[in-house]
Amino acid sequence: LAKTTQPISMDSYEGQEVNITCSHNNIATNDYITWYQQFPSQGPRFIIQGYKTKVTNEVASLFIPADRKSSTLSLPRVSLSDTAVYYCLVGDMNTGFQKLVFGTGTRLLVSP
Amino acid sequence: GAVVSQHPSWVICKSGTSVKIECRSLDFQATTMFWYRQFPKQSLMLMATSNEGSKATYEQGVEKDKFLINHASLTLSTLTVTSAHPEDSSFYICSARDPNAGRGGYEQYFGPGTRLTVT
Numbered sequence: 001l002a003k004t005t006q007p008i009s010m011d012s013y014e015g016q017e018v019n020i021t022c023s024h025n026n027i028a029t030n031d032y033i034t035w036y037q038q039f040p041s042q043g044p045r046f047i048i049q050g051y052k053t054k055v056t057n058e059v060a061s062l063f064i065p066a067d068r069k070s071s072t073l074s075l076p077r078v079s080l081s082d083t084a085v086y087y088c089l090v091g092d093m094n095t096g097f098q099k100l101v102f103g104t105g106t107r108l109l110v111s112p
Numbered sequence: 113g114a115v116v117s118q119h120p121s122w123v124i125c126k127s128g129t130s131v132k133i134e135c136r137s138l139d140f141q142a143t144t145m146f147w148y149r150q151f152p153k154q155s156l157m158l159m160a161t162s163n164e165g166s167k168a169t170y171e172q173g174v175e176k177d178k179f180l181i182n183h184a185s186l187t188l189s190t191l192t193v194t195s196a197h198p199e200d201s202s203f204y205i206c207s208a209r210d211p212n213a214g215r216g217g218y219e220q221y222f223g224p225g226t227r228l229t230v231t
Contacts, residue, residue: 041203099161
């Protein structure tokens with residue numbers, strides 16, 4: 001399983017755009033990149049998933065460069081409720097992500 | 113999206129007793145469920161993979177005789193912490209894989225977690 005590296009923490013203010021970058025230098029050809037969000041004392045919640053280039057949904061955007069060795073989760077105009085831990089994971093879609101290995105995650109603190 | 117529930121949401125038990133935690137997929141059938149443990153300020157650690165109708169697969173370092181997992185139906189998996197000790201106090205989270213979900217059908221849905229405190 002490809003190892004991921006993320007910043008331990010980030011600070012932002014309400015209304016700003018937040019970009020969290022994840023490094024996955026050993027990503028395999030069949031691996032997809034998935035981001036989860038976790039609030040204290042809750043289970044993780046799926047945010048977005050992608051394979052290459054750019055993916056956008058109602059919550060976030062995911063940017064993946066051509067070499068796929070990193071990815072950036074972009075949260076537009078964050079609010080206080082976006083304060084959470086964000087996890088980047090990579091896994092093989094063909095095996096159904098049988099094992100999700102969580103890294104340290106990035107603790108995002110949004111201030112007024 | 114699909115919903116996974118856990119029961120209880122929190123439990124306090126005395127050292128030496130056993131406690132059972134239930135994980136249910138409410139609106140889909142999950143052939144595979146996963147159990148994680150999370151200590152304060154730490155990441156989730158996968159404990160075991162639970163497959164319906166077969167024995168669970170435990171991660172290295174996880175005692176299978178202490179953490180009993182039963183996946184008796186396509187919507188229910190249980191984790192029993194036997195002879196609990198204070199060091200077993202943690203946040204236990206389950207997830208279920210919906211093979212018919214979008215995004216290629218391989219998304220995992222997480223339960224809300226169960227806070228176990230052993231006194």
